[in-house]
Amino acid sequence: MKPSYLQKKIVNYLMFTLTGICAAVSVGILFFILGYLVYNGGKSLNLSFFTKLPVPVGEVGGGMANAIVGSAKVLLLATCIGIPIGFLGGVYLSEYSRKSVAFVIRYTTDLLNGVPSIVIGIVVYGLVVHPMKHFSTFAGGVALGIMMIPISVRSTEEFLLAVPVSLREAALAVGAPKWKAIVTVVIPAAMRGIISGTMLDIARVAGETAPLLFTALGNQFWSPGWNQPSATLPVMIYTYAISPYEDWHRQAWAAGFILLTLVLLINVLARVALSKGIYVPRG
Amino acid sequence: MRIRALALAAGISVLTGAVAAALTLTGAGATFPYPIYSKWFNEYHKLHPDVEINYQSIGSGGGIRQVTEGTVDFGASDGPMTDQQLAEFKAKRGSEVLHFPTVLGAAVPSYNIPGVSAELNFTPEALAGIYLGKITKWNDPEIAKANSSVKLPANDIVVLHRAESSGTTYCWSDYLSKVSPEWKSKVGTATAVNWPVGLGARGNEGVAGQLKQTANTIGYVELIYALQNHLPYGKVRNAAGAFVKPDLASVTDAAAGAAAHMPADFRVSITNAPGKNAYPISTFTWLLVPAKIQDPAKRKAVVDFLHWMLGPGQQMTEALAYAPLPKPVVSMEEKAISKVQ
Amino acid sequence: MSSIPVSRESALPKGRALSFWRRLRAGEELAYTITLTAAAAMLLITALIVYVLFSQSALSRAKFGWGFLTSSTWDPVAGDFGALPFIYGTVVTSILALLIAIPLGLGSAVFLAELATPKISNALTFLIELLAAVPSVIYGLIGIFVLVPILEQSVVPVLKTAFGALPIFQGPFYGVSVFSAGIVLSVMIVPFIISVSREVLLAVARDQREASLALGASQWQTVWRVVIPNASTGIMGSIFLALARALGETMAVTMVIGNTPQIKASLLAPGYSIAAAIANQFTEATGDLYLSALIELGLVLFGVTFVLNGLARILILSTTKGGHA
Numbered sequence: 001m002k003p004s005y006l007q008k009k010i011v012n013y014l015m016f017t018l019t020g021i022c023a024a025v026s027v028g029i030l031f032f033i034l035g036y037l038v039y040n041g042g043k044s045l046n047l048s049f050f051t052k053l054p055v056p057v058g059e060v061g062g063g064m065a066n067a068i069v070g071s072a073k074v075l076l077l078a079t080c081i082g083i084p085i086g087f088l089g090g091v092y093l094s095e096y097s098r099k100s101v102a103f104v105i106r107y108t109t110d111l112l113n114g115v116p117s118i119v120i121g122i123v124v125y126g127l128v129v130h131p132m133k134h135f136s137t138f139a140g141g142v143a144l145g146i147m148m149i150p151i152s153v154r155s156t157e158e159f160l161l162a163v164p165v166s167l168r169e170a171a172l173a174v175g176a177p178k179w180k181a182i183v184t185v186v187i188p189a190a191m192r193g194i195i196s197g198t199m200l201d202i203a204r205v206a207g208e209t210a211p212l213l214f215t216a217l218g219n220q221f222w223s224p225g226w227n228q229p230s231a232t233l234p235v236m237i238y239t240y241a242i243s244p245y246e247d248w249h250r251q252a253w254a255a256g257f258i259l260l261t262l263v264l265l266i267n268v269l270a271r272v273a274l275s276k277g278i279y280v281p282r283g
Numbered sequence: 284m285r286i287r288a289l290a291l292a293a294g295i296s297v298l299t300g301a302v303a304a305a306l307t308l309t310g311a312g313a314t315f316p317y318p319i320y321s322k323w324f325n326e327y328h329k330l331h332p333d334v335e336i337n338y339q340s341i342g343s344g345g346g347i348r349q350v351t352e353g354t355v356d357f358g359a360s361d362g363p364m365t366d367q368q369l370a371e372f373k374a375k376r377g378s379e380v381l382h383f384p385t386v387l388g389a390a391v392p393s394y395n396i397p398g399v400s401a402e403l404n405f406t407p408e409a410l411a412g413i414y415l416g417k418i419t420k421w422n423d424p425e426i427a428k429a430n431s432s433v434k435l436p437a438n439d440i441v442v443l444h445r446a447e448s449s450g451t452t453y454c455w456s457d458y459l460s461k462v463s464p465e466w467k468s469k470v471g472t473a474t475a476v477n478w479p480v481g482l483g484a485r486g487n488e489g490v491a492g493q494l495k496q497t498a499n500t501i502g503y504v505e506l507i508y509a510l511q512n513h514l515p516y517g518k519v520r521n522a523a524g525a526f527v528k529p530d531l532a533s534v535t536d537a538a539a540g541a542a543a544h545m546p547a548d549f550r551v552s553i554t555n556a557p558g559k560n561a562y563p564i565s566t567f568t569w570l571l572v573p574a575k576i577q578d579p580a581k582r583k584a585v586v587d588f589l590h591w592m593l594g595p596g597q598q599m600t601e602a603l604a605y606a607p608l609p610k611p612v613v614s615m616e617e618k619a620i621s622k623v624q
Numbered sequence: 625m626s627s628i629p630v631s632r633e634s635a636l637p638k639g640r641a642l643s644f645w646r647r648l649r650a651g652e653e654l655a656y657t658i659t660l661t662a663a664a665a666m667l668l669i670t671a672l673i674v675y676v677l678f679s680q681s682a683l684s685r686a687k688f689g690w691g692f693l694t695s696s697t698w699d700p701v702a703g704d705f706g707a708l709p710f711i712y713g714t715v716v717t718s719i720l721a722l723l724i725a726i727p728l729g730l731g732s733a734v735f736l737a738e739l740a741t742p743k744i745s746n747a748l749t750f751l752i753e754l755l756a757a758v759p760s761v762i763y764g765l766i767g768i769f770v771l772v773p774i775l776e777q778s779v780v781p782v783l784k785t786a787f788g789a790l791p792i793f794q795g796p797f798y799g800v801s802v803f804s805a806g807i808v809l810s811v812m813i814v815p816f817i818i819s820v821s822r823e824v825l826l827a828v829a830r831d832q833r834e835a836s837l838a839l840g841a842s843q844w845q846t847v848w849r850v851v852i853p854n855a856s857t858g859i860m861g862s863i864f865l866a867l868a869r870a871l872g873e874t875m876a877v878t879m880v881i882g883n884t885p886q887i888k889a890s891l892l893a894p895g896y897s898i899a900a901a902i903a904n905q906f907t908e909a910t911g912d913l914y915l916s917a918l919i920e921l922g923l924v925l926f927g928v929t930f931v932l933n934g935l936a937r938i939l940i941l942s943t944t945k946g947g948h949a
Binding site for chain 1: 321322335338508
Binding site: 008009011012015016018019020021022023025026027029030033036037040084085086087088089091092093095096097104105107108109110111112113114115116117118119120121122123125126127146149150153177178179180182200203204206207208209210213214217234237238241242249252253256259260263264267268271275 | 651652654655656658659660661662663664665666667669670672673676677680727728729730731732734735736738739740746748750751752753754755757758759760761762763764765766768769770811814815818842843844845847848865868869871872873874875879899902903906907918919922925926929930932933934937
């Protein structure tokens with residue numbers, strides 16, 4: 001006996017309602033997290049959070065000014081290391097590589113992208129911290145920089161490949177050498193995408209905590225230069241969250257709020273820029 | 284874009300440059316004395332704005348490890364380094380490492396039992412039994428017999444210990460090894476042990492945090508963490524048979540014997556001390572300073588700080604519930620500072 | 625415009641033109657070499673990671689051999705190290721996370737790919753991708769202060785009355801546990817399953833759906849019997865990808881798993897994961913063997929995620945390519 005039309009219809013509605021509920025729950029989680037952080041973080045924020053140094057353990061007050069600057073420095077360095085290598089690697093994959101070589105590199109890149117961040121922490125401790133004999137902003141930057149490379153490679157490649165073939169052919173037809181065509185035509189055409197990709201890349205590593213535990217360590221003062229241990233926002237959130245002090249919990253919420261706002265803001269901006277079309281300007 | 288990046292770089296260099304201190308020392312290790320250390324380093328920086336001492340409380344094991352690897356300028360630990368660790372230090376760094384006691388503290392059995400606010404009495408057998416996993420209920424006769432006036436619930440005991448390598452663990456396991464032969468043979472004394480039972484939390488901060496979050500827990504923390512967090516903590520029966528509350532006087536008493544027989548390298552255990560009023564789970568906590576510091580500026584900063592710590596620094600300890608060093612130990616240390624070359 | 629450089633060139637003397645071309649060729653070579661070096665850096669970095677993990681874990685590998693993976697002792701005093709409790713904790717939390725995340729993620733993906741209008745689908749996908757961007761430590765923060773109390777007060781008592789007879793829900797619950805870690809992980813990996821599965825579902829060819837609908841199947845029947853089976857390899861890929869994420873996740877797990885190296889049948893008991901063990905103990909391991917054992921844990925984690933990610937990529941590639949063809 002085949003199911004009746006009505007039965008079919010009921011199952012149809014029921015199952016699709018269920019999928020709708022799944023989607024609602026998934027999106028709901030985001031709003032739940034956001035709501036909690038905005039509520040707890042918002043009421044915990046004050047001016048000294050941005051301007052003061054941490055106070056001794058158990059005392060009330062102070063802020064995370066050094067961690068904010070520390071995070072900015074680590075990210076700046078990571079970007080300087082990760083983006084150029086990633087960008088050039090992406091150019092190679094999309095413009096120069098032969099099929100078999102491209103496959104190997106693309107595959108390795110994806111695997112590298114999946115390496116747990118804590119493993120990167122161990123490796124950078126072994127390669128940078130241990131030989132240099134100190135924990136440092138530099139080591140933290142290297143760790144996050146390595147994490148940025150594979151993402152940057154793949155996004156650069158993707159946006160370059162999206163540039164129409166006709167545009168390249170036009171450039172080559174006028175007698176421009178290939179590299180010149182790439183530099184003057186292909187890359188500018190994909191620039192918007194590449195910049196957005198870079199921003200997403202920065203946002204992804206901005207919240208990384210695990211690799212910084214063994215590299216940047218922490219610091220209750222300012223960290224001048226690049227060779228001193230440095231406080232960073234994610235590590236501060238971690239240490240403050242597991243502590244027993246109410247006031248540190250408050251600051252952990254505040255820091256979480258700031259971190260999440262920054263990460264989501266960058267994401268939204270970059271994605272909006274992308275959705276407006278990255279393709280070639282006409283003319 | 285480029286202009287923005289330049290502005291950012293300039294902004295950062297101004298921010299960091301403007302506040303750059305002449306000298307930064309990095310230390311890492313014990314969480315046990317972290318409250319007093321962060322107070323000291325903060326005060327010291329106010330007195331000497333050109334010196335910043337960055338201290339990260341990553342655990343005593345970490346202090347020993349990182350000072351041995353040379354990734355920090357000094358370490359800190361609540362358990363003295365073992366002979367093997369000293370040999371390893373010498374092999375890796377080519378010089379000695381010096382122990383400088385800074386303050387005295389106590390590891391206290393702290394608990395969170397809903398409905399029980401009384402101060403509990405713990406026998407050594409009860410503590411060893413709980414941490415060996417043999418005593419599993421709060422109303423176990425071994426706990427109840429020392430607390431006849433308290434109504435203890437029949438709840439399961441949730442045992443908390445440190446997740447990482449810790450000097451507080453050293454002190455706690457050292458004490459249990461002295462009072463329980465079974466603990467000594469099965470588990471032993473170290474900064475990190477193979478726990479028969481319990482939940483791990485990171486740092487004294489983490490154990491205190493977990494204590495507050497979870498009901499029916501027992502954990503061991505440095506006295507100040509129990510005080511700052513308003514956690515109840517119990518008395519422990521000492522070697523003389525008296526139940527003693529951990530406080531400045533009873534910890535100082537525990538150190539009294541050791542002060543008279545202090546070995547030249549300051550590595551001494553004062554758990555289960557004989558005095559009538561001595562709190563049995565007390566310990567010195569040490570700074571681990573390499574005997575050879577290449578950079579003369581850093582060497583001077585370390586030496587200056589050690590002198591300050593033994594002088595004005597000692598006056599700040601009591602406010603944070605740490606016992607100051609006995610006088611004879613201070614004068615011994617003053618002499619030992621000259622070994623830092 | 626385009627003819628200008630050409631005519632200028634032809635006007636140049638022959639010798640100069642030649643060197644000009646050579647310079648250009650050099651430029652070409654240079655561009656090629658530079659980009660190739662950058663691309664080769666991927667291989668180099670991967671090799672370097674393997675080398676560091678492998679060489680620095682030599683002490684532990686020599687001492688324990690393969691027994692490292694099967695021994696359940698973790699005794700820093702005696703210097704006896706075995707990875708089993710950490711492997712167990714990692715695997716159990718990840719499986720638990722998948723059990724929750726697969727139905728939730730697939731359901732959402734079907735909704736987004738099949739039912740929602742493109743506009744709504746894109747908007748929701750956008751939000752879900754934002755969820756993937758939330759840093760791990762923030763999940764940990766929410767885990768400690770929000771999720772654990774909720775589990776303790778409402779969820780676990782209900783579970784215990786309903787399924788208390790099952791060994792997986794026995795024993796006391798302290799808040800931090802394998803169960804809590806699994807829940808936090810499930811939330812963290814759902815976005816990966818959704819966004820990849822949605823792509824894969826959308827890639828299933830139009831004519832296959834239309835054929836099914838023409839035969840009188842309802843829309844749901846079409847999804848269930850035609851679209852999902854056709855996309856199943858890619859969906860498997862998304863699951864592997866999510867699994868690899870879950871296995872390597874560190875901070876959120878460390879904050880809620882309880883950090884106790886033990887193997888218990890109950891999900892309510894605390895446990896330990898590989899990544900959490902490294903995060904907690906790496907900087908403070910005293911003794912070279914201890915450190916070496918931790919690095920070997922890192923090697924194990926690296927190996928497992930490497931294989932899983934590799935499989936995932938192959939599966940996803942094979943369906944999205946197949947779908948387009």
